[in-house]
Every structure is written in structure tokens, then in C-alpha cells.
Amino acid sequence: MQLYPYVLATGDLAEWDALSATTCEFCSNTRAEVERLQAAGQRSVGGVTVLSATGQDLGANGWYRATLSVAITPSEDIDKAGVVVDTNDGGTYTIDVAMTWSDGWTIDSAGIVETPVE
Numbered sequence: 659m660q661l662y663p664y665v666l667a668t669g670d671l672a673e674w675d676a677l678s679a680t681t682c683e684f685c686s687n688t689r690a691e692v693e694r695l696q697a698a699g700q701r702s703v704g705g706v707t708v709l710s711a712t713g714q715d716l717g718a719n720g721w722y723r724a725t726l727s728v729a730i731t732p733s734e735d736i737d738k739a740g741v742v743v744d745t746n747d748g749g750t751y752t753i754d755v756a757m758t759w760s761d762g763w764t765i766d767s768a769g770i771v772e773t774p775v776e
Contacts, residue, residue, distance in 0.1 A: 666702040684768035704733025
């Protein structure tokens, strides 16, 4: 999960692309957001903390499922001059990830649901 704020802050998508399957809508949407920020001369600075994680080996064909509870801190979109041009609320989310292993991990899909604050 640490790769998520990294790509938004740096625009460096090399590792993101290496892990992302073409079927992963979350991965594609994140890539598009990074490209939008970069085209506007901006970056987004924030962070993610994994609160809990569980995994399940689904057996056949190297499939694996992970469920993460994460806290995403509020972030700021900053332009080249260092001026904050937008802010984004943080929150707590549950993320279900489907992955496959074949000489390395591939993220096939990720579903994200905001977790209500209790």
C-alpha cells in the first residue's frame, strides 16, 4: 500500500505498472490520476497506514486474496511552486485485493469501500 502515495507524490509509475494487471480498474484509475496530476504540474502528498491485513491462498493457479483495513491521511495537491491547489479528505477503508503469483505478484483487481467511523 505504500506504493499508492508514492506514485501520487512522484509520478513514478514503473513499479505500479509492473504490479498492475490490465483488468485492475483501481490500478488504471490510479494511473490516470497520476497522469492528470503530472500534466497539471502537480503532485499529491499524503500517506497510508495499514491497520490490519489478512490473506487467503485460493489454491489453484496461484490466486491469492488479501483484505486490508487502511487509514488514508488527508492529502494536499501541490503545484510546482509549492502552492497547495487542492486538499483531499482522508478516511478509513477496507480494500479487497485479488492477486496472482507467476514469477512475481500481479494485482488483478482491488475493491475499495470506505469504512464508517464508529
